[in-house]
Amino acid sequence: MGLRNRASLLDLMGHVQAKLIQLPSLRGMKEVGMRLLSPRRRAPGIYVRSKLNALPANPRRGSRQQFELSIGRVPLRLQMSDRQLFIAASERYSAFSDSTARPVRIRLNEGAPRESVLPEFGYEFEGAVLSAFANEIRFDGVENQYALDSMIRVFLTWKLLSHSGFLLHAATVMRSGKAYIFMGRSGAGKSTVASLSPEGSVLTDEISLLRRENSVWRAYGTPFWGEFRAAGSNTSAPVAGVFRLLQATENRVEALRPVAILRALLPNVLFFSAEAAANRRLLDILSEAAEEVPGYNLAFRKNRSFWEVLPP
Amino acid sequence: MSTRPSVSWQKNPALAWREIDHETVIISPNDSVMHELNEAGSFLWKNIDGKKSAAELAQLLAENYEVSADIALSDTEALLEEMSARKLVMTIPVAGGARS
Numbered sequence: 001m002g003l004r005n006r007a008s009l010l011d012l013m014g015h016v017q018a019k020l021i022q023l024p025s026l027r028g029m030k031e032v033g034m035r036l037l038s039p040r041r042r043a044p045g046i047y048v049r050s051k052l053n054a055l056p057a058n059p060r061r062g063s064r065q066q067f068e069l070s071i072g073r074v075p076l077r078l079q080m081s082d083r084q085l086f087i088a089a090s091e092r093y094s095a096f097s098d099s100t101a102r103p104v105r106i107r108l109n110e111g112a113p114r115e116s117v118l119p120e121f122g123y124e125f126e127g128a129v130l131s132a133f134a135n136e137i138r139f140d141g142v143e144n145q146y147a148l149d150s151m152i153r154v155f156l157t158w159k160l161l162s163h164s165g166f167l168l169h170a171a172t173v174m175r176s177g178k179a180y181i182f183m184g185r186s187g188a189g190k191s192t193v194a195s196l197s198p199e200g201s202v203l204t205d206e207i208s209l210l211r212r213e214n215s216v217w218r219a220y221g222t223p224f225w226g227e228f229r230a231a232g233s234n235t236s237a238p239v240a241g242v243f244r245l246l247q248a249t250e251n252r253v254e255a256l257r258p259v260a261i262l263r264a265l266l267p268n269v270l271f272f273s274a275e276a277a278a279n280r281r282l283l284d285i286l287s288e289a290a291e292e293v294p295g296y297n298l299a300f301r302k303n304r305s306f307w308e309v310l311p312p
Numbered sequence: 313m314s315t316r317p318s319v320s321w322q323k324n325p326a327l328a329w330r331e332i333d334h335e336t337v338i339i340s341p342n343d344s345v346m347h348e349l350n351e352a353g354s355f356l357w358k359n360i361d362g363k364k365s366a367a368e369l370a371q372l373l374a375e376n377y378e379v380s381a382d383i384a385l386s387d388t389e390a391l392l393e394e395m396s397a398r399k400l401v402m403t404i405p406v407a408g409g410a411r412s
Contacts (some may be wrong), residue, residue, distance in 0.1 A: 259333040259348075266339075266346050279328035279341040287330045287337075 070098035070234070071152070072209035072220040074159055078148075080108035088145040093223050096234045104159065106137040108148070121158045123272050130154055153207070153224060154272045161281045164288070165211025169268040170242070172203040172219045178240035179219035180310065181208055182298070183268045188245040189300065191226055196304045203233050207270065210239060210289065217293050241294040241311060248299035251309045261295030262286055319403040321369070321392060322362035327400060329357070338400060347400060352377060356391060360401060366392055 065086045066079040075098060080086050085108070090097075119131040128147040131138045132155065139151045157167050170183035171190040175197075182193045194205035203219060206226030210219050221233040243253070244264040256264065265286050273279065300306035323329075329338040336354040338347040349357050352373070359372055366389050374384035395401045 257333055259335050259337065262330075262332055262337055263346070263348075266337075274341040276326050276328060276341060279339050283328045283330045283337070283339055287332050290332060 067093075067097065068099045068103050069093045069096040070100065070103075071096055071156060071222055072160065072163075072165060072211055072236075073213075074156060074163065074165075075100040075103035076152070077103040077105045078108060079105065082109060085142070085145065085148065089148055092145050092149070095232050096223050098234075104137060106139060106155070108139050108142050110138065111140070121273060121275075121278070123154050125150055125154070132158060149224070153270065156209070157270050157272055158278065160209070160211060161278060161285065163211050164213075164285050165209060166282065166285055166289075167222075167270040168208045168210060168242075168265065169206070169270065170208040171205045172208040172221070173197045174201045174203060174235075174237050175240070175307070175310075176312070177237060179203065179237040180240050181210070181219055181242040182245050183208075183242060183264065184245035185268070189247055189302070190245065192302050193245065193300075193306075196302075196306075200233075203235065203237075210293075212285075212288065212292075217289060239293050241296055242289075243296050243298040243310075246297055246299045247302070249301060250299065251301055251306045252297075252299040253309050253311065254297040254299075256295040256297060258287075258290040258295075261293070262290035264295060264297075265290060318365070318406050320363050320365050320406060321360050321401050322404055323357075323360055324400055324402060331358075340399070345398075347398060352387075353391060356388060362404060365406075 064079050064081050065083070066077055067086075067090045068075065068077045070076070078089060080089075117133060119133050121130070121132040123130040126147065127141045128143070128151055129138075129140045130151050131140070137155065139148065139155075142148050142151060153167065160166055168181065168183055169185065169190075170181045171194045173180045173182065173193065182190055184190055191205050194202045203221035204225060207222050207224035208219055209222050210217055212218075217239040218236045219239050220236040223232040225232060242261065242265065244256075269282070269286065271279075271282055273282075294311065296311070298306065298310070300309075324340075326342060327338055327340055329336055331337075331354055334351045334354060336349040336357050338349070338357075339345075340347065355376065356369055356373060359369055364372075367385065369392075370381070370385040370388035373379065373388055374381050377384070379387070392401060396403070
């Protein structure tokens with residue numbers, strides 16, 4: 001660090017005194033997650049019939065049933081004894097059913113684990129408790145599919161750390177084989193963008209999943225949808241760019257430098273661990289994304305014309 | 313308020329941070345707040361190692377940036393105060409010294 005900075009004295013004073021900029025918007029990071037975890041009313045017609053590799057149905061409560069699914073190529077096997085929850089959940093995630101050799105096994109509502117062992121990651125929300133142990137994942141107190149949905153989201157945010165991935169409060173739209181990620185808080189225009197996009201091109205209008213695979217960032221569809229409502233699409237595409245939505249009277253894109261991309265990503269990231277090591281890993285992943293994925297501010301009018309200003 | 317020369321400064325171990333574009337982004341996981349340091353602030357941050365005092369940090373700043381020793385010290389102390397108020401850094405007494 002022998003580099004001699006040529007900044008004048010005044011510049012330097014300005015620099016050092018400008019030093020810290022607190023972004024109060026990030027205070028919402030946890031609340032974003034919390035709000036997303038609120039139960040939603042079920043909209044009729046979202047769920048489709050399940051054709052999953054479930055074990056033979058057994059009406060007797062007490063025998064364990066399971067189904068396997070994959071979200072963002074994270075394979076999960078959900079095991080539960082509650083038949084009603086099983087049916088609801090297997091319908092809910094039917095588009096994401098998958099069977100792989102080594103899924104993460106998640107046991108639902110099987111009672112408290114041994115008290116002497118601390119989980120690697122734990123989270124509690126409205127009576128539902130997630131405990132991630134080295135060789136076992138448990139969701140307890142899960143009374144309905146909404147609680148299960150919340151637990152799966154929280155679990156994924158943690159699990160994706162080991163896959164260079166993260167969940168983002170954003171809509172993902174496919175165009176010419178690439179994924180365009182539109183991020184913003186509620187009201188920023190995610191659902192508007194989704195509704196202005198061709199049918200079948202929207203991977204999610206609420207929670208996007210990004211992960212780095214073979215040096216390429218890909219976006220995956222998720223079963224987590226907002227206003228747009230659909231069963232979700234279990235497909236993926238390389239990321240064309242991340243766009244921070246700003247509503248305006250004209251369409252305009254402005255390229256962001258990596259630190260600004262990181263600044264735009266952070267308030268929209270779903271994350272539920274307060275542990276330092278987990279947050280360091282998250283920050284590493286997000287910084288890598290900010291350095292490798294093009295990012296933009298997108299001021300847009302609420303009509304289709306915004307596509308014309310997007311980079312190819 | 314002036315920083316006591318007999319204390320050294322360390323980073324709060326509960327934080328996550330990363331340098332990007334010559335700036336430093338610090339996350340404080342407990343309250344989900346992001347803090348940012350500009351280039352000069354990042355230079356100081358990198359040198360906060362649990363051993364150096366404010367005076368030593370200021371000296372490094374003066375050696376690497378065109379700034380007088382006086383101003384380097386007052387800016388360094390101001391930054392440490394600010395970061396201390398945000399619980400990003402903390403002081404540790406030098407060995408054998410009394411706790412302030």
